[in-house]
Amino acid sequence: MKTASPQTAVTKMLTGIQGFDEITDGGLPRGRTTLVMGGPGCGKTVFALQTLVNGAHRMKEAGIFVAFEENARQIAVNAATFGWDLPALEEKKLFFLDAQLSPEVVKVGGFDLIGMLALLQAKTEATHATRIVFDGIDVLLGLLDDPAAERREIYRVRDWLSKTGLTGIITQKAGNEAGDRYSFLQFMVDCVVVLRHQVVNGSAFRNLRVVKYRGSGFSGDAFPISLTKEGMQLTNRGPTELKYEVTTERISTGLPRLDKMLRGGYHRGSNVLISGAPGTAKSTLAGLFAAAACERGERTLYVSFDEGAAQIVRNLRSVGIRLSSHVKSGLLKIYSTRTRGPNVEDQFGDLRAQVRAHHPRCVVIDPLSALSTKLAHLASADVAQWFLDFLKGEKVTVVNTSLMNGLDTEEATATGISTVADTWIHLSYIVQDGERNRALTIVKSRGTGHSNQVRELTLSDQGVNLTDVFIAHGKVLMGVARWQWEQEEQAGRQRTQVATEYKRLHLQLGQAEAAARLQVIQTEMEARSAEIAVLADATGSASSLLRTDEAMLRKLRHADDDVRVGRRGVAKRGGGTNGKGPEGAT
């Protein structure tokens, strides 16, 4: 229990109704009176009773239920449908006052509730009750047939409540004569909760709205409610700020090729949408994911709106996906339910209960569109979105399938799921050369690179496979066309191989020829070099011969050293350095 705003110091009392305590920041005003209004079948009694049961059960607070409309036995039977064991609680914590007048009672003249309040006072003191419910008080007060007297009695109850300090809940019918007569109640009490039941496109929706709360802030939105096996739940939006823990952990899609396309698989805790026309193997992909999760030892919940558990297991076995052992071990829970028209919230409420009971790490919803496209209006999309938000909050990885014929953005947006989906895989048929083949495309994948190529999805009793598709002449080739293309491709490859071999040999020949030629040239070069050497030798001996002759000539002439043979006419004196002739320079 927490206090809201310190200046008014309204103390709160937890109702234990999922979602309600959040939107009111702690529940109902303690020690004050709350009015719960609504038409028939909105869940007024459930709201009130659940508050008492939760109080008795979880908070150990005793409570009193004053039933004007139904007798205590009927209420106990109704409560049992929510799993509340009233007889057990009655022993200590809950007291039921059967305030239903039998039809045989004759009313003669005015009466009052003084006696009843005295009884309740005695019971309150005996049980130390802190919570009290007046359910359908108008039934009794209507007998007064006097608006002034009725009002007087209501004020009597209010005064008594404030004197005793009990936290009161008064239920009141809305939208009928009695509702109008008691409209003053809304001004009298501290908190008003309105429950509504409306039918949109043939589907029923219940919602809850807090219209008044003295001394406390509250969310005034209408929140969808569902009556599940565990009682009333609000499917509220959760925190406005989206703060999920994100992880970079990847988990396998169950199909290695697809893991590769997604650069490692789905992100843990993400929402995956697999859309496609009927028969495009959406369930198969979902089944692969479930099987892979179980192989990793993760608890998995498979929700099917189309088929029974046995049928799912059999169908998936035909493409090599084996689930039966996981079902037996309890790791995999297959929850099959019919798409019920009436109340989408109820259905999601059921799913929440399943999630709470099974604690899965991976969930498959096949198909989500059973809930959303069929009821393609805003409210159901909201509910689906909230449910997915809830799963995300629980860090559950979800694979949803959705029946969608094309990548029609309008259609996708109408369901509102495309925005929630982190990864969106679309499956389609490509009709070509008289056959239909399945094509897989990754439309988007948040936080991961992904292949933008179309792949062909093939199913056989060997299993599921993704194959590259071939683009030829500007067309995507699949199925037999792809096979033909592959054959041609292979023949072409063979031809190319032969041609290459031929060319190689041819080139080798040329190389050999060139090498031979090179050898010839080399030999020739060597021969030439030898010739040149010989030539040089001959020249060298010739010139030395010449110089010897010259020296000899000089000697004979007694020539001066400086006098060259060719400058004989210019004589110079300088005998100091003589003694060495030009032969020294040679």
Next chain:
Amino acid sequence: MAKIVTANARLVLRLYVAGNAPNSLIAIANLKAICDAHFAAGHELEIVDLLKHPLRALADGIIVTPTLLKLLPLPVHRVIGNLSDRTEVLLTLAGK
């Protein structure tokens, strides 16, 4: 009016009231007047103050005050209110 009631039948009544609340006081006065007028010969009337005996009232399934129980002759009948309409009360006590 008195002819409706057979005088030889033994009449046992119990009236639950809440202290001296207006409706309770009116009911006591009305009932006494009816009994004196029509059942002077043989009737037994017990007036129980619920404020003093809440658990007894609870056992008797009393919800509002005043409530009159006609215990005998059987079947048991219940009348709520201040018994301002004597004809109605007499009809009930006569078992109609």
